[in-house]
Amino acid sequence: MERMATDLLDLAIVIVNYNTSALLRDCLRSVYASRGVGKFAVCVVDNASSDDSVEMVRTLFPQVHLIANTRNAGYPQANNQGLRYFGFHDTPVVGVDQTLPRFVLLLNPDTVLPPTALAEMIAFMEAHPRAGVAGPKLVRLDGSLDRACRRSFPTPASSLWHLTRLDRLFPHSPRFARYDLSYLDPDVVTQVDAVVGAFMLVRREAILQVGLLDETFFMYGEDLDWAKRITDAGWQVWYNPAVTVTHVKEAASRHSYRARVEFYRALVIFYQKHYRATTPFWLDWLIRGGIVFFGGLDLLARRLRGQFRDARGREGGGS
Numbered sequence: 352m353e354r355m356a357t358d359l360l361d362l363a364i365v366i367v368n369y370n371t372s373a374l375l376r377d378c379l380r381s382v383y384a385s386r387g388v389g390k391f392a393v394c395v396v397d398n399a400s401s402d403d404s405v406e407m408v409r410t411l412f413p414q415v416h417l418i419a420n421t422r423n424a425g426y427p428q429a430n431n432q433g434l435r436y437f438g439f440h441d442t443p444v445v446g447v448d449q450t451l452p453r454f455v456l457l458l459n460p461d462t463v464l465p466p467t468a469l470a471e472m473i474a475f476m477e478a479h480p481r482a483g484v485a486g487p488k489l490v491r492l493d494g495s496l497d498r499a500c501r502r503s504f505p506t507p508a509s510s511l512w513h514l515t516r517l518d519r520l521f522p523h524s525p526r527f528a529r530y531d532l533s534y535l536d537p538d539v540v541t542q543v544d545a546v547v548g549a550f551m552l553v554r555r556e557a558i559l560q561v562g563l564l565d566e567t568f569f570m571y572g573e574d575l576d577w578a579k580r581i582t583d584a585g586w587q588v589w590y591n592p593a594v595t596v597t598h599v600k601e602a603a604s605r606h607s608y609r610a611r612v613e614f615y616r617a618l619v620i621f622y623q624k625h626y627r628a629t630t631p632f633w634l635d636w637l638i639r640g641g642i643v644f645f646g647g648l649d650l651l652a653r654r655l656r657g658q659f660r661d662a663r664g665r666e667g668g669g670s
Contacts, residue, residue, distance in 0.1 A: 482554065567624075579625055
């Protein structure tokens with residue numbers, strides 16, 4: 352794959368797109384209206400969109416490096432294509448290559464950035480030298496908080512409270528509401544387990560230390576897994592609500608059957624990768640069976656409510 356000459360690049364932005372042409376256009380306009388960022392470059396990876404996304408980027412944003420996939424490769428694989436274009440390697444690397452971008456931003460096409468968001472987030476990372484990852488406050492179009500913008504890892508316990516909806520019954524409980532940390536003040540800077548891949552700013556050294564995203568995932572869980580590997584390597588993850596970014600949320604996967612299946616599949620993959628080895632046999636079966644049971648109930652309920660526009664599912668492009 353072609354690699355960009357990234358000398359002295361402050362920020363590399365990777366955007367994975369799937370059938371969100373109008374949103375991607377608005378996102379790119381907001382990116383290029385940014386102020387005080389330094390030198391940055393953008394790579395859009397299109398996952399075989401059937402709309403005019405590819406032609407739109409080529410026509411309106413010729414400065415963007417566009418990778419047009421002929422099939423939907425999934426979110427982590429497509430992000431990795433962009434990361435490789437900027438010179439990063441799949442596996443951990445010893446030492447620091449100063450020619451690589453100082454920071455990488457995974458950005459969803461359904462986000463709109465204020466003009467100073469990128470500069471402020473980079474300044475935040477510079478003020479927190481042990482921060483391997485940082486994310487802003489994400490809000491929906493109606494102004495409500497996107498609860499996924501600061502999260503704990505989906506441990507067996509926190510996943511159980513989420514699947515049984517105890518986190519919604521007790522949103523202010525540090526015990527039951529750890530899944531999306533709803534008990535925390537959304538306007539306070541906080542060190543957290545993970546931020547969402549819709550806006551995930553990552554330090555070059557952290558990427559070199561742990562490698563790229565795990566392509567076993569398809570469209571959920573890869574950001575949590577990356578954050579887990581980065582924190583396991585000794586880095587910190589921070590939520591910075593001083594910066595607010597608009598996130599339409601699931602623009603490419605809303606009402607998708609496959610998207611919901613992939614959500615539960617990601618829970619299983621994450622559990623097996625990070626927790627199964629230390630889980631007793633009886634509890635292991637209970638956890639995996641619980642994901643299947645509660646996931647099945649959720650899928651059935653959504654289908655009965657007519658929420659799925661296509662029983663075959665339409666693959667999304669991001670978180």
